[in-house]
Amino acid sequence: MEYYEKTVSTELKYKGNIIDVEKIIVELPNGKLASRDVVRNAGASVVVPVISDEIILVQQFRKPPEKVFIELPAGKLEYGEDPAVCAARELKEETGYSAGRLVKIMELYPAPAFSDEILHVFLATELSKGEASPDEGEFITAKAYKIAEALAMIEEGIINDSKTVAGILFASRFLNK
Numbered sequence: 001m002e003y004y005e006k007t008v009s010t011e012l013k014y015k016g017n018i019i020d021v022e023k024i025i026v027e028l029p030n031g032k033l034a035s036r037d038v039v040r041n042a043g044a045s046v047v048v049p050v051i052s053d054e055i056i057l058v059q060q061f062r063k064p065p066e067k068v069f070i071e072l073p074a075g076k077l078e079y080g081e082d083p084a085v086c087a088a089r090e091l092k093e094e095t096g097y098s099a100g101r102l103v104k105i106m107e108l109y110p111a112p113a114f115s116d117e118i119l120h121v122f123l124a125t126e127l128s129k130g131e132a133s134p135d136e137g138e139f140i141t142a143k144a145y146k147i148a149e150a151l152a153m154i155e156e157g158i159i160n161d162s163k164t165v166a167g168i169l170f171a172s173r174f175l176n177k
Contacts, residue, residue, distance in 0.1 A: 002029060005036070013037075018076060041117040045087035046074040046163050048105070048171040049097055049124040054144040055168065056095050056127075057159075061139070070153065071164045073142070074119070083120035091124055093133050095142040100126025106170055110162055121167050123174060147172055 005026035014021040020040040028034055049056040049072075061068050075090035077083060084102055092098055101124070108119040134140050145153070150168050153159040159168070 004029060005034075008033065037114060039111075039115040039117070041115060042077045042079045042081075043083070043118040043120065044074050044076045045083045045090060046072050046108075046119050046121045046167055047087050047091045047099075047102075047124050048072055048121065048167045049091055049095060049099065049127055050147070050171065050175065051125075051127050051144065053147055055147050055150050055171075056097060056142055056144050057150065057164070058094050059141045059143065069161050069164075070159050071161045072121075072167045074163060077120075084122065087120065087122040087124070092130065093135065094138075094140055096130045096132035097124070097127045097142075098130060099124035100128065105174055106166070108163060108166055119163050121163070121170070123171050147175075 005028060008025040008027055011023045012020060013023050018041065022038045022040060024036040024038055026034050026036055056073070057070050058073050059068060059070050073090050073094040075086060075093070077086050084104065087102060088099060103123045104120060105123045106121045108121060110117060110119060132140075132142060147168075150159065151172060154165050154168060159165060
């Protein structure tokens, strides 16, 4: 069986600062029509900053789930922006660190059932400390954790942001090779 959905029509329902929402009518492989609600997003870069056996994570409040998360530094891409440039900028803004070495280790689609967002995940090493400069309206704290502690926090459900879980798990495997 061939898997596809042919777009028949697209209607913009919402245009926002971070996302756009479209209603799309598609033709399925069996010829029937179906409706899809799709969130369009430029994507983001995620950084796994590592110093020896420590990882730098940030803590911030996230409004939709109404809770504080411990996360990897990350930020949205501008349309057409190089993900590595975005990763270096977000690392500096959120943690104060600059990376001597920045290597893309994976790409993730966090919600492909309804969004085209792609996350570009980078491993940052050879870090040098500077001053953080978060965006206006961004309240964030950076802290170093032992990698083993971060892995335990995933197991305990303390770290439960998907990009952070995936980034830490993959980077820990990548670093152990």
